[in-house]
Amino acid sequence: MARKKCRLDKQGIKKIDWKDVEFLSQFITPRGKIMSRRQTGLCAYHQRQLARAIKRARIMALLPFVKDYYL
Amino acid sequence: MRAYETMFIIDPHLDESVRKETIDKVKEFISQNGGTVKKVDDWGIRELAYEIKKRNEGHYVVIEFETENNQLALKLRDYFRFEPNILRSIVVREDE
Numbered sequence: 001m002a003r004k005k006c007r008l009d010k011q012g013i014k015k016i017d018w019k020d021v022e023f024l025s026q027f028i029t030p031r032g033k034i035m036s037r038r039q040t041g042l043c044a045y046h047q048r049q050l051a052r053a054i055k056r057a058r059i060m061a062l063l064p065f066v067k068d069y070y071l
Numbered sequence: 072m073r074a075y076e077t078m079f080i081i082d083p084h085l086d087e088s089v090r091k092e093t094i095d096k097v098k099e100f101i102s103q104n105g106g107t108v109k110k111v112d113d114w115g116i117r118e119l120a121y122e123i124k125k126r127n128e129g130h131y132v133v134i135e136f137e138t139e140n141n142q143l144a145l146k147l148r149d150y151f152r153f154e155p156n157i158l159r160s161i162v163v164r165e166d167e
Contacts, residue, residue: 019078019133060078060161061119061129 006043016046018053021062028054032067072137074109075144079151079160080129083116090130093156097134100150106138123158135165 008016017023027035027050034054037047057063079097081090098108114131123129144162151160 056161056163058120060080060131060159061121061123064120 004041006046007041008046009043013046016049016053018056019062021057024050024054024057024063028063030067030069032064072139073141074135074137074165075106075162076133076135076165077147077160077162078131078133080119080123080131080158082124082126082156082158083128083130084126085156089156093154094132096154097132097147097150100147101134101136101138101143104138104143104146105140106136106143108134108136110135126158129158 027040029035034051037044040047040050042050054063058065077097081093083090085093094111094113098111101108110133112133112135114133116128116130119127119129144164147162148160151157151162
């Protein structure tokens with residue numbers, strides 16, 4: 001089984017915008033954590049960009065550091 | 072010439088005129104220190120993901136600017152620190 005190719009490479013997205021909350025929320029878990037490479041299927045380059053973008057968005061209260069959720 | 076962008080959150084409880092003034096002061100600070108303001112994006116009031124200084128909402132503003140002065144980003148961060156109307160701010164390089 002071949003590894004799935006990075007979605008963002010396919011779409012030709014080079015730079016991840018840390019201000020685009022809707023885009024970033026695809027890559028956080030219900031708990032507010034950053035998803036792993038395994039879950040996102042991104043290449044190393046994009047995963048790094050993504051992590052940085054999410055961290056910046058968290059600082060500016062665009063995304064939560066932790067999200068409360070109930071079982 | 073390097074491109075930077077800054078985002079800051081203004082206290083939403085302030086009058087609209089005071090908030091406008093705060094934005095103008097930031098713009099002025101950038102141009103007085105050798106920067107050129109490229110774009111001002113006023114997001115208006117939106118909900119914060121978590122509480123900051125007892126506020127659940129904030130007035131978001133994004134400013135893109137360019138400068139030769141590599142001290143400007145540091146100065147701007149200091150400026151934000153002593154501006155009581157601003158709840159939170161960030162200054163980042165935009166190129167690469």
